[in-house]
Structures are given as C-alpha cells and as structure tokens.
Amino acid sequence: MHTRRRKLGTTLVLWIAVSIIGFSAPLAAADPTIIKPVDLFIPIDIKLKDNLPPVDFKPISRPARVPTVIAGEGHSIALKSDGTVWAWGDNGYGQLGVGTVDKGSSIPVQVSNLSDIVAVAAEGGATFLKTGHTVALKSDGTVWTWGNNEYGQLGVGTADKGSSVPVQVPNLSDVVAIAAGSLHTMALKSDGTVWSWGYNYYGQLGNGGTASSSVPVQAKLNGVTAISAQYLQSAALRSDGTVWTWGANFNGQLGYDTKGKNNPTPKQVPIVKGIVSIEQGHLFTAALGGNGTVWTWGLNIFASLGNGTSGQETEFFNPQQVLYNMNPKKELNSVVAISAGQGHAITLLKDGTVWGWGENDYGQLGIGDLTDRPVATKVDLDGVFVAIGAGKFHSMALKNDGTVWTWGLNGSYRLGYTTPPPEPPEGSSNIPRQVANFTISKSTVSKSIVSISLDRDAYTLTAGGNDQIKVTATYSDGSSLNITDQAKYQSSNPDIASVSSAGVVAGLRAGQSSLTATFLDQTVNAKVTVVEPTGNAPMPGNTPMPIVTLSDIDGHWAESNIVQAVNQGIVFGYPDDTFRPDRSVSRAEFAVLLMNALKPPGKGADLVFKDKDAIGSWAINQIAQCVELSIIKGFSNGTFRPNKTITHAEMVTMVVRASRLPLADDAATGYLDNADIPQYARSHIVTAERYGIADYVLDNKFKPNEPSTRAESVTAIVNMLKVIKEKKG
Known part of the structure; x- marks a missing residue:
C-alpha cells in the first residue's frame, strides 16, 4: 500500500523548529444512526474564579484491573487480565521494558519484573523529539516507569539515558490514575491532587513555573478525577464536570486564547461542563459529555475536530461537536471512550463498535483508504470491542474475545505483525488486522x-x-x-x-x-x-414534627443541638420521621436555617443575582434578608448558586457575619489544614475558632472545602446563638 506524508502548515513548522500519545480508559461497549442523544450537555460559560475542590468531591478509588491496549508514538502496550504488561514496536530507548535497547520487537513481549498492574500509559510524542517512555500503575498505588529519561520523565530523581526495565517512582503513593506526554508524566492521587514530572519548558507540569523536574511536583489544581497528557500539554477533569488545561497552546488546544503564549498554571476551559472523560491529541483536545456526545477544540488542519470541516489551519478555541453526518447534521453519540493521536481520534460506542475521524495518511482510521474524514466514520471492524488506543499514526482495539486488532503506520512493527505483501514488512495497513497468537484473556475479569x-x-x-x-x-x-x-x-x-x-x-x-x-x-x-412548597410552607427538611419521631438522631454527636434547633423552630425533620443529620446542605437551605434562627423583620433586599430564577419560592425571602444584612454577597460573576452544596468555609463565614462579632485579624488558625482555608474566609474562621462556634471540628482539621452537613449546620447556628446571648448578657 502506498503511503503519503503531508507536511504541517507553515505556522506549525515554525514552532516545531523551536520546540524541543496518551491513553483511554476502557469501558464496556450504539449506533449513532439509531440512538438519539439526550439533550443534556449544553456548553455554558461557568467562569469559576478559583480552583478549589468541587463540593461533591470524594476520594477516588484505585481502578479495578481491566485489560486494555495503549498506543504510544512508536510502540504499543497491552495490559492482560493477570496484571502483566506486554509490549511491541520501537525499543530505541528501552520503552518495551525487556532489559534491552534495540530496534524492538514485531511480536508482543512481556515487560520484565512487573506484575499486579491495573493501568498503563505510553508517551505519544513526535518523531523529532527524543520520546519513548512507558508508565504503569500497580494495585498498591505505586507508579513504575521505563524508557527514555533525558528530561527526568521517569521521575526517579535523575535526568539520563533512562532504564530498559521498570523502576519505581520514589516518594509517590496512593495514585489512582496515570498519563504520559511526550517528555513528561502525570499521576493523580486519590485525594484529587495532580503530580507531574519531566520536561516543563511549556509549563506542562502545571506548577506555575517552567523548570523541568526529575521528581514529582504538585500541579496547582485539586478536586481532580481524571487526567490526560499529550505532546507538550496536560489536562484534568474535576468532579464537577469542568475541564482544566495547561502547557503549550500553539493552536488553541488548551481551549482558550493565550495570544500565542504557553500557560504554566491550570485554567478552566471556559464554556464546557458535564464532561465525564477527556483525551488530548497532538494539537487538539476531545471531551466526552455525560450524554455520550463528543466535543473538540484546537487545530483542525487534519479534520481533527470531527465537526465536518477539514483542510483548515484554523484554531478553534470554542468546543466543536463531533458529527457523523453532515446533511443533515447529526452528532455522534452513545460514546463511552475516546483516544487521540496526532491528527486523528477514535471512539468506542456503547454497542462495541469503533468510530474515527481526522487524519488518515497512514490508514490510522482503519476504513480501507488514506483519505481524511471530517466526520466520524465506522472503523472496518466486526464484533464487539471493549477498549481502544490511538498512537501518533496508528490505532488499536481490544475485542471482547481477548484478541487485539491494530492498523495504521507500522514503522518499527508497532502494529505487532509484519505487513502482508505486496506491502513492505513495515508498511502501513489501512484495514485492521489481528495481532497473531496473542490474547489478553477472554475473561477480562474474574467475575462479570x-x-x-x-x-x-x-x-x-x-x-x-x-x-x-x-x-x-x-x-x-x-x-x-x-x-x-x-x-x-x-x-x-x-x-x-x-x-x-x-x-x-x-x-x-x-x-x-x-x-x-x-x-x-x-x-x-x-x-x-x-x-415545590407554596405559601408559607417550610423548606425541605423543615416539616414540623415532634422530636421523638426523629428516628436517626439517637446517640448522634449533634443530638442535643438538633433537639434545641427543632424546639426553637430553626429546623425540623422529614416526612419519613428522619432528620438525616449527615446529609449535605445547599446554600439556599442554609440561608433559610440562619434566618429561622435570627428571625429578622422585613422582606429583605431586592435580589439581583443572575441566577435568582433558580431560587425556590421557599427560600426567596430568607435569601433576600441575608443580602440585606450583608450575610450573603454572592460570587464574583453575579450568581448565588442556591443549589450548590455549602462548604464549611462558606457556612462559617455566613454564621460569623450573622453574629456581628468583631472579626479577628487575618492570622493563621490552629487547624492542621490552615493552608487550605481560602483567603475570603480566613478571618471569619479565626473568629469562629476563638468563640467556639465550630466546635464540631474533628481531628483539628477544619476541612474548609468539604460539604457542610445538617448536623454541622445546626450546631454552628446553635453555638452562634449562645455567643450572641452571652455578648448581650
């Protein structure tokens, strides 16, 4: 098969001259022509100012072992169900992990001295870069790396030729996800923090600087649930569905305009939400919405965005929806996984089919020709597939029978076979072929x-x-x-x-x-x-009932405070005879509780919040009273976010404002997590600490960004009333 190589545009060549692929988590496998997408994902401008953990963030569990395939720049990786890792293709830097540095292998070989692996990642890179490293995550949360280490991308404290066998990244534990860029590596911990190491000229480590590091450094972002690294940039998904990016931004791949400059600090992609998975291509980014649709942004010269256009050196800063049909326009949907290469992307649909779009110079779309596709097109695969991987110029898919299928560029035998005649042995394949004599196990897990x-x-x-x-x-x-x-x-x-x-x-x-x-x-x-309550109906959880009917507070640490709050008409229980003391409280709910306690006269101020229509009628008056009393000020973008769960920092700030206590200076608190307390709340929390308002704090950790519960809320309010009474007395 004849292959062709297209030159990048002039603007691309310029930055390549001065410059020095990722992985997709497998999901079990809908034909876009049949399944109608749910109108759930609608991009809107969120404009969050800070990068505090989302209020619904919970510690992340390490993934269960699920067999998968990962495509690097010139090599391929497979994780078997028994926890072993197998590799083939280029081995010029020891990235196959077999103890040698050589031309590589045309058949899968087992990585040396490595077992109990639950996830793998491989660099995507560019041929002109000295790329070639692989990463693995063990079930115990440790990270192991091998291959090139010229910029410290192995994370072992040195920058050298690297290692041809797996080595453990020291002083790094409790990791739940990994990702590999061209010359840098990322790890996500269970607490939602992101750690990176390696080359950092473009700020791809996300720590605010540009100095490279041979040991893990923490990125300036938390509350993260997923990560992606590709080429010279990085991305993260937070538990609130927002996407944050940093690093090189030559062609808008970060999703916002930096005027040609790089960004070393994580910044939110401004007009997307409801995202459940992210994947970065060479110069573009793809995001999977919660309803199975895919959105892309960045360079579109190779039709990489899948929005129906092609051949344009256009930088799309605004997300484009991936289509599978142009006339009429129909969006790709039912997607469960994405993987991206230099200029192409492939997706796995719920029905187990694989679809791709973008660059196809080497047949990496697997559709039998070498023509780019500006919309998603079904890959020529039969059967049900459960995992996918896209390298720079090749693609992979894992079938539910355990067989592995590959297609695209076959340099260094990265496809895992010798290309059949009349093509040369390392010739490209524009149709998927099975890697012979190799399976990842038909039973992908010990139980289904x-x-x-x-x-x-x-x-x-x-x-x-x-x-x-x-x-x-x-x-x-x-x-x-x-x-x-x-x-x-x-x-x-x-x-x-x-x-x-x-x-x-x-x-x-x-x-x-x-x-x-x-x-x-x-x-x-x-x-x-x-x-929706009408008239003077109480707020949710404020249904009057005798305290004896509350079935779930007996022996609770806040029982006496709950009884007092109920007796004073501050809060009540639910119709099912429960109080639910450990349920979180929304900002609107807490405003009602606070006003029930203070019982101020008047209807309050006129509300001007941009989202005032989202405030339930049961809370309008109380929120207006809070505004009039300067207890509530809202967010910098003019919203109140009534249904957002209130954090400990927000709750105590409102309580102290309501108490009219003199604010302490901006000194440090005595809490062990004092450094996590946001600046706006610091003096209020110091005041609350001095007056015993937040006496519910355990282990001397205030946990400022975690949700407040009903028990904590009524305790803070009851304590506030005691302080006010003492001050008056």
Missing part, C-alpha cells in the same frame, strides 16, 4: 457484572432539597459492590432535578424527571418527583 440497581425505584424531593442515591452492582458470582462514586448520572429534565457526579439528586422546581445511572454497559432508571 450482571446488573446495577438503585436503592429506590422513585425519589420524591421538595424544591431546594437534595438526596444521596446509592448504586449497587451485582456480579456473576453473587457478590455486590457499592459503585455510587463510579457510576455516571443523567437527568432527563435537569431544570427540574439535577444530579451531581457523586450521585446527589437535587430538586430545583416542581415537576417530573427521570434519573439514569450508568456503569460500564449497565443502566438503571428511577422516577424523580419534585414538589
């Missing part, structure tokens, strides 16, 4: 998932209230597992009831909605009914 279920068939909420749902997976061996923090969620009517990535469903206004929870290839639905 049978179904998932919710803790209830239906949920009833009052507008402004929220509830934590629980999702359970049942397996073929009869065992079950709580997967609430791993499932993905959708609401059919998000303006009536929204659902967070942590499985917290919130009632916004009266009406009906449907909740969908998805885990791998399993889906479960439940009806959500939201009832």
Whole structure:
C-alpha cells in the first residue's frame, strides 16, 4: 500500500523548529444512526474564579484491573487480565521494558519484573523529539516507569539515558490514575491532587513555573478525577464536570486564547461542563459529555475536530461537536471512550463498535483508504470491542474475545505483525488486522457484572432539597459492590432535578424527571418527583414534627443541638420521621436555617443575582434578608448558586457575619489544614475558632472545602446563638 506524508502548515513548522500519545480508559461497549442523544450537555460559560475542590468531591478509588491496549508514538502496550504488561514496536530507548535497547520487537513481549498492574500509559510524542517512555500503575498505588529519561520523565530523581526495565517512582503513593506526554508524566492521587514530572519548558507540569523536574511536583489544581497528557500539554477533569488545561497552546488546544503564549498554571476551559472523560491529541483536545456526545477544540488542519470541516489551519478555541453526518447534521453519540493521536481520534460506542475521524495518511482510521474524514466514520471492524488506543499514526482495539486488532503506520512493527505483501514488512495497513497468537484473556475479569440497581425505584424531593442515591452492582458470582462514586448520572429534565457526579439528586422546581445511572454497559432508571412548597410552607427538611419521631438522631454527636434547633423552630425533620443529620446542605437551605434562627423583620433586599430564577419560592425571602444584612454577597460573576452544596468555609463565614462579632485579624488558625482555608474566609474562621462556634471540628482539621452537613449546620447556628446571648448578657 502506498503511503503519503503531508507536511504541517507553515505556522506549525515554525514552532516545531523551536520546540524541543496518551491513553483511554476502557469501558464496556450504539449506533449513532439509531440512538438519539439526550439533550443534556449544553456548553455554558461557568467562569469559576478559583480552583478549589468541587463540593461533591470524594476520594477516588484505585481502578479495578481491566485489560486494555495503549498506543504510544512508536510502540504499543497491552495490559492482560493477570496484571502483566506486554509490549511491541520501537525499543530505541528501552520503552518495551525487556532489559534491552534495540530496534524492538514485531511480536508482543512481556515487560520484565512487573506484575499486579491495573493501568498503563505510553508517551505519544513526535518523531523529532527524543520520546519513548512507558508508565504503569500497580494495585498498591505505586507508579513504575521505563524508557527514555533525558528530561527526568521517569521521575526517579535523575535526568539520563533512562532504564530498559521498570523502576519505581520514589516518594509517590496512593495514585489512582496515570498519563504520559511526550517528555513528561502525570499521576493523580486519590485525594484529587495532580503530580507531574519531566520536561516543563511549556509549563506542562502545571506548577506555575517552567523548570523541568526529575521528581514529582504538585500541579496547582485539586478536586481532580481524571487526567490526560499529550505532546507538550496536560489536562484534568474535576468532579464537577469542568475541564482544566495547561502547557503549550500553539493552536488553541488548551481551549482558550493565550495570544500565542504557553500557560504554566491550570485554567478552566471556559464554556464546557458535564464532561465525564477527556483525551488530548497532538494539537487538539476531545471531551466526552455525560450524554455520550463528543466535543473538540484546537487545530483542525487534519479534520481533527470531527465537526465536518477539514483542510483548515484554523484554531478553534470554542468546543466543536463531533458529527457523523453532515446533511443533515447529526452528532455522534452513545460514546463511552475516546483516544487521540496526532491528527486523528477514535471512539468506542456503547454497542462495541469503533468510530474515527481526522487524519488518515497512514490508514490510522482503519476504513480501507488514506483519505481524511471530517466526520466520524465506522472503523472496518466486526464484533464487539471493549477498549481502544490511538498512537501518533496508528490505532488499536481490544475485542471482547481477548484478541487485539491494530492498523495504521507500522514503522518499527508497532502494529505487532509484519505487513502482508505486496506491502513492505513495515508498511502501513489501512484495514485492521489481528495481532497473531496473542490474547489478553477472554475473561477480562474474574467475575462479570450482571446488573446495577438503585436503592429506590422513585425519589420524591421538595424544591431546594437534595438526596444521596446509592448504586449497587451485582456480579456473576453473587457478590455486590457499592459503585455510587463510579457510576455516571443523567437527568432527563435537569431544570427540574439535577444530579451531581457523586450521585446527589437535587430538586430545583416542581415537576417530573427521570434519573439514569450508568456503569460500564449497565443502566438503571428511577422516577424523580419534585414538589415545590407554596405559601408559607417550610423548606425541605423543615416539616414540623415532634422530636421523638426523629428516628436517626439517637446517640448522634449533634443530638442535643438538633433537639434545641427543632424546639426553637430553626429546623425540623422529614416526612419519613428522619432528620438525616449527615446529609449535605445547599446554600439556599442554609440561608433559610440562619434566618429561622435570627428571625429578622422585613422582606429583605431586592435580589439581583443572575441566577435568582433558580431560587425556590421557599427560600426567596430568607435569601433576600441575608443580602440585606450583608450575610450573603454572592460570587464574583453575579450568581448565588442556591443549589450548590455549602462548604464549611462558606457556612462559617455566613454564621460569623450573622453574629456581628468583631472579626479577628487575618492570622493563621490552629487547624492542621490552615493552608487550605481560602483567603475570603480566613478571618471569619479565626473568629469562629476563638468563640467556639465550630466546635464540631474533628481531628483539628477544619476541612474548609468539604460539604457542610445538617448536623454541622445546626450546631454552628446553635453555638452562634449562645455567643450572641452571652455578648448581650
């Protein structure tokens, strides 16, 4: 097969001259022509000012071992179900991990001295860069690297020729995800922090500087649930569904205009939300929405954005939706995984089919020709596939029978076979071919998932209230597992009831909605009914009832404070005879509690918040009173975010403002996590500490950015009332 090589545009060549692919998590496998996308993902301008952890952030669990395939720049990697890693292709820097540095292997070889692996990553790089390293994550949370180390990308404290066998990254533990760029490496810890090492001229380490590092350094971002590294840039997904990027931005691949400059500090891509997965290409980025649609931004010279246009050296800073048909326009949907190369991307759909778009000079789209595709096109594969990987110029897919299929450029035998005649042995293949005599195991895990279920068939909420749902997976061996923090969620009517990535469903206004929870290839639905109070009806959780009927506070640490709050009419229980002391509280709910305690006269100030229409009628007056009393000031973008869970820092700030206590100076608190306290709240928290308002704090950690519970909220308010009474007395 004849192959062709297209030159990059002039502007691209210029920055290449002065410059010195990633992985996709497998998901179980919908034909876009059949399945209609849910109108859930609508890009809007979020403009978050800070990078504090999202309020629904929970510690991340290490992934279960799921066999997968990963494509690097010139080599390929496979993770077997037994935890071993296999590699083939280029080995010029020892990136195959077999103890030698040579031309490589045309067949899979096992990586030396490596076992119990749960995830792998490989650099994507560029041929003119000295790239070639591989990364693996063990089940114990340690990270192992091998290959080129010229810029310290192995993370072992040196910058040298590297290692041809796996070496452990020292002083790094509790890692749950890994990613590899051309010359740098990333790791995500369970606490949501991101650590990077290697080349940093373009700021791809995200620590605010440009000095390279041979040891892990922390990026200036937390609350992260997923990471991606590619070429000379990095990206992260936070648990609130927002995407943050940093590093090189030659062609808008970061998703915002930096006027040609690089960005060494993580910054939010301004007009996307509801994202569940991210993947970076060479000079573009792809994001998977919670409804299975794909959005892209960056350089489109190779039709890499999949938006129906091609041949343009256009920098798209605004997300473009990937299509599979132009006339009429139809968006690709039902996608469960993405992987990207230099100028192409491939996706795995829910039905197990693989679709791709973009650059096709070497047949990397696997559709039988060498013509680029500006819209998603089905790869010429038969059967059900469960994982994908895209390298710079080649692609891979794992079938549900354990076989591996590859296509595209075959230099250094990265496809895992000798290309059949009449092509030369290392000639490209524009059709997928099976890697012979190699399987990753037909049984991808020791047990398979049978179904998932919710803790209830239906949920009833009052507008402004929220509830934590629980999702359970049942397996073929009869065992079950709580997967609430791993499932993905959708609401059919998000303006009536929204659902967070942590499985917290919130009632916004009266009406009906449907909740969908998805885990791998399993889906479960439940009806959500939201009832909006009328007239003087109490707020959610403020249904008057005798304290003796509250069935879940006996022996609770806040029991006496809850009793006092109920007796004073500050808060009440739920219709099912519970108080739910450990449920989180929204900003609107807390405003109502606070005003129930203070009982100020008047209707309050006129509300001018941009999102005032999202405030339930049950909370309008109390929020207006809080504004009039300067207890609430809102966010810098003019919003109040009534349904956002209130953090400890926000709650205590409001309580101290309400107390009218003299503010302490901006001194440090005595809490062990004092450094995490945001500047706006520091003097208020110091004051609360001195007056004993926040006496519910455990282990001397204030946890400023974690959600406040109902028990903590009423305790802070009861303590505030005691202080006010003492001051008056």
